[in-house]
Amino acid sequence: xxxxxxxxxxxxxxxxxxxxxxxxxxxxxxxxxxxxxxxxxxxxxxxxxxxxxxxxxxxxxxxxxxxxxxxxxxxxxxxxxxxxxxxxxxxxxxxxxxxxxxxxxxxxxxxxxxxxxxxxxxxxxxxxxxxxxxxxxxxxxxxxxxxxxxxxxxxxxxxxxxxxxxxxxxxxxxxxxxxxxxxxxxxxxxxxxxxxxxxxxxxxxxxxxxxxxxxxxxxxxxxxxxxxxxxxxxxxxxxxxxxxxxxxxxxxxxxxxxxxxxxxxxxxxxxxxxxxxxxxxxxxxxxxxxxxxxxxxxxxx
Amino acid sequence: xxxxxxxxxxxxxxxxxxxxxxxxxxxxxxxxxxxxxxxxxxxxxxxxxxxxxxxxxxxxxxxx
Numbered sequence: 001x002x003x004x005x006x007x008x009x010x011x012x013x014x015x016x017x018x019x020x021x022x023x024x025x026x027x028x029x030x031x032x033x034x035x036x037x038x039x040x041x042x043x044x045x046x047x048x049x050x051x052x053x054x055x056x057x058x059x060x061x062x063x064x065x066x067x068x069x070x071x072x073x074x075x076x077x078x079x080x081x082x083x084x085x086x087x088x089x090x091x092x093x094x095x096x097x098x099x100x101x102x103x104x105x106x107x108x109x110x111x112x113x114x115x116x117x118x119x120x121x122x123x124x125x126x127x128x129x130x131x132x133x134x135x136x137x138x139x140x141x142x143x144x145x146x147x148x149x150x151x152x153x154x155x156x157x158x159x160x161x162x163x164x165x166x167x168x169x170x171x172x173x174x175x176x177x178x179x180x181x182x183x184x185x186x187x188x189x190x191x192x193x194x195x196x197x198x199x200x201x202x203x204x205x206x207x208x209x210x211x212x213x214x215x216x217x218x219x220x221x222x223x224x225x226x227x228x229x230x231x232x233x234x235x236x237x238x239x240x241x242x243x244x245x246x247x248x249x250x251x252x253x254x255x256x257x258x259x260x261x262x263x264x265x266x267x268x269x270x271x272x273x274x275x276x277x278x279x280x281x282x283x284x285x286x287x288x289x290x291x292x293x294x295x296x297x298x299x300x301x
Numbered sequence: 302x303x304x305x306x307x308x309x310x311x312x313x314x315x316x317x318x319x320x321x322x323x324x325x326x327x328x329x330x331x332x333x334x335x336x337x338x339x340x341x342x343x344x345x346x347x348x349x350x351x352x353x354x355x356x357x358x359x360x361x362x363x364x365x
Contacts, residue, residue, distance in 0.1 A: 001347045011343045203361045206336055210343055210359070220308075220362075233362055237333040 012207050014244055019211050026208050030062050030196045037177040039194040044145035046070045047191070049137050050101055052086025054209045054216040055150030057093050059197060061214060063148065064099060070148070072101030073140055075133050078113015085219045092215055104136055110291045112298060118223065120297050125223035128290065135287030141191045151195045154202040157247040158232045160254045166228075176255070201247065302352050304328065308360035322346035324356070334361050 001010045008018035017025055033039065040046055046063060050056040050072035063070045074090060076083055094101050107113045110132060117128050141147045156175065163172040177198040197205065209216055224230055240246045304313040304324075317324050321337050321344065332346045338357040339348060350356065 001345050010345050013345050016345070203333065203336065206359060206361050207343065210336060210338075230362075237331050237362075241331050241333045 011211065012204065014201075022204075022207065023211065026200060026204060027062060027066060029200050031066055033177060033198050034066075034194075034196050037194075037198075039178055039196060040068070040146045040148075042067060042069075044069070045143065047137075047141040047144035047147050048072045049133075049147055049149045050074045050090060051150070052083075052088075052090035052093075052216070053150070053219075054214070055152055055197065055202070055205050057089070057150075057214050057216060058205050058208050058212075059148060059150040060093070060097065060099055061212060062208075063196065064097065070099065071144075072099060073137060073147075074101055074103045075136050076103060076105035076107070076113075077129055077133070078106050078115055079221060079223070080115055082219050082221055085217050089216050102140065104140055106132055106136075109136055110294070112294060114223070116298065117294050120294075120301060122297055123294065126227055126229075128294070129223075131287050131290050138189075138191050142189060144191060147191050147193045149193060149195055150197060150205075152197045152200050152202045152205055153247050153251060154233070154236070156195070156198055157250040158229055158236060160250055161232055161236065162228060165232075173258070176258075198251070199248065302350065302354055302356060304356045304358065306330070306358045306360075308358075308362070316352060318351045319349070320346070321348045321350055321356075324350060325358075330358060335359060336361065 001013070001016050002008065003010050003018035003021050004016050005021045006018060008020070010016040011019050012022045012025075015025065046068055048056060048060050048063065048070050050060065052074065056072075060070055060072055072090075072094075074087070076087065090101065093099075105113070114125060114129055117123050118125055137147055159175050160172070162168075163175070177195050179193045208214075236247065302315050302317050304315060305311070306313070306328075313328065315324075315328070317327070321339070322332055325332055325335070325337075325346065335358040337344050337346065337348065338359060339350060339354050341355075
């Protein structure tokens with residue numbers, strides 16, 4: 001198969017593009033998403049939430065190439081036989097790129113890593129991990145204008161379907177390319193979260209890392225295989241193969257169903273209800289309650 | 302043909318010649334789930350393969 005735009009051999013499908021045209025396609029898609037949804041400008045300081053996986057390393061690389069001021073923030077959850085491998089890939093990437101990446105850990109912030117929490121058998125891994133990660137990202141990104149995450153088209157289509165299938169109507173309206181502040185959150189220093197890869201597929205992101213020799217070892221979170229999301233991933237990929245364009249159509253329909261102004265969505269006030277007023281507080285209510293609850297369970301064991 | 306599947310860390314020896322998409326079908330792997338590396342080069346699913354090729358399938362799905 002040849003490239004749609006020249007006579008070179010294609011290295012991607014949907015669209016069929018050669019290495020050079022594929023590279024331009026990824027940059028163009030990210031730039032169009034940034035512009036269409038007003039994610040950030042060249043004057044903004046961008047904190048990229050880094051896991052050491054392909055999506056976040058590709059994001060650091062793409063945003064740097066597009067001329068944006070980016071730095072990374074790596075959260076170490078404390079998952080043995082998983083996170084240390086992506087940390088090594090991240091170190092290699094930092095050495096090559098020279099991009100500044102700060103590291104913080106659950107252990108250092110809360111006094112326990114995720115493995116320790118899971119040994120109690122009293123908590124759901126993804127709930128603990130997600131809550132603490134969001135809290136720490138926001139806490140350590142206070143000096144930035146936005147937090148950019150490597151969420152891709154597959155992640156987002158899965159999220160839309162998950163919320164739909166589970167009847168999470170309030171969460172359903174809270175996804176999208178940009179989660180920004182409302183009046184309550186500005187006061188409490190919520191840093192807007194943005195997703196420049198909203199319309200880039202997971203397969204294309206892996207292709208990008210392969211052609212740019214960004215090394216990311218395949219690693220699967222030991223707590224992920226049983227997750228609801230993993231089941232949906234398998235179903236959605238099967239559907240995409242039989243009906244190409246499914247994931248993109250899910251996202252386009254999702255966005256079209258909302259009012260235009262809702263493309264930039266607001267976080268819910270309840271997320272911050274446990275906070276006291278003031279301009280310097282950091283959104284922490286749910287996370288701090290959870291840390292206290294886990295600490296109490298660990299103490300009694 | 303030697304086929305290495307990254308996600309399951311399996312290596313399969315199999316006689317095959319034809320399109321990569323047909324090989325994936327035979328071994329029960331979705332095109333959507335993998336990138337195909339033929340003798341160290343990234344190729345698309347319509348690439349013709351023969352028995353002497355060494356194939357590596359990179360997993361698209363990330364670690365959750």
